[in-house]
Amino acid sequence: MIVLRTDRELDLMVEANRIVGLVHRTLKPLVKVGTTTRELDSVAEDVIRSHGAEPAFKGYKGYPAASCISINEQVVHGIPGSRKLVDGDIVSIDIGVKLRGYYGDQAITRVVGNISEREKELLKVTRESLFKGIEQAVAGRRLSDICGAVQNWVEQFGFSVVRQFVGHGIGRRLHEEPAVPNYVPPERNPRLRKGMVLAIEPMVNLGTPEVVVADDGWTASAADGLPSAHFEHVVAITRGEPRILTMFEEEIDA
Ligand code: MF3
Ligand code: CO
Numbered sequence: 137m138i139v140l141r142t143d144r145e146l147d148l149m150v151e152a153n154r155i156v157g158l159v160h161r162t163l164k165p166l167v168k169v170g171t172t173t174r175e176l177d178s179v180a181e182d183v184i185r186s187h188g189a190e191p192a193f194k195g196y197k198g199y200p201a202a203s204c205i206s207i208n209e210q211v212v213h214g215i216p217g218s219r220k221l222v223d224g225d226i227v228s229i230d231i232g233v234k235l236r237g238y239y240g241d242q243a244i245t246r247v248v249g250n251i252s253e254r255e256k257e258l259l260k261v262t263r264e265s266l267f268k269g270i271e272q273a274v275a276g277r278r279l280s281d282i283c284g285a286v287q288n289w290v291e292q293f294g295f296s297v298v299r300q301f302v303g304h305g306i307g308r309r310l311h312e313e314p315a316v317p318n319y320v321p322p323e324r325n326p327r328l329r330k331g332m333v334l335a336i337e338p339m340v341n342l343g344t345p346e347v348v349v350a351d352d353g354w355t356a357s358a359a360d361g362l363p364s365a366h367f368e369h370v371v372a373i374t375r376g377e378p379r380i381l382t383m384f385e386e387e388i389d390a
Pocket of ligand 2: 241242303304335337368
């Protein structure tokens with residue numbers, strides 16, 4: 137399904153994604169030793185509601201929180217709770233909001249204290265792979281150009297892309313067509329058209345790409361227990377350069 141977004145719709149999505157960015161900005165100084173993931177989630181929900189928006193994840197297929205907070209080997213969909221952050225934690229924070237009918241969605245992975253050189257490389261390569269994918273979000277190219285660019289970048293450094301979870305179209309729903317895998321998809325390969333809006337979100341593992349889901353029905357972890365990273369931007373395909381609707385990390389962290 138091809139969704140052509142008007143400029144007005146894109147403006148609304150920028151507003152929704154700006155609130156997501158403000159949540160990430162507010163959480164940044166709280167990502168430190170001793171903070172519980174529930175505290176992060178509660179601040180996230182407060183910031184979202186204080187801007188007149190709703191937490192898009194809460195209630196989505198029964199998901200119980202405003203944020204997904206996935207630590208170390210957890211890949212995505214970690215449910216906030218009583219766990220306290222400790223030195224060396226790699227913390228993926230994924231936030232979604234709904235504002236006046238339109239959705240915003242962005243994941244950033246942050247660190248607590250000291251991590252290993254290989255872990256630093258995992259974060260760097262995952263972030264870079266997101267931008268390699270974004271570069272391909274150009275009208276006339278195909279979905280697989282995005283997917284392949286992400287996959288090539290990641291695998292070149294000996295890391296692996298998660299298959300079980302993928303990016304997605306976004307707009308009037310949190311998840312719209314098409315699915316945006318971080319690997320070259322075996323079948324459907326639509327041409328990219330002006331007006332499509334995609335959430336591109338590489339989930340990259342240091343070891344095996346295999347993922348297991350916990351008994352809570354949500355928390356997805358790398359099967360070998362090695363760390364995982366996740367970065368996500370929402371990108372609109374235009375007549376020219378890709379337009380990133382989410383806030384840049386540089387701006388969030390400024
Ligand atoms: N941000 C994730 C995504 O983009 C996940 C949300 S699913 C939820 O697909 F249930 F946790 F909300
Ligand atoms: Co998403």
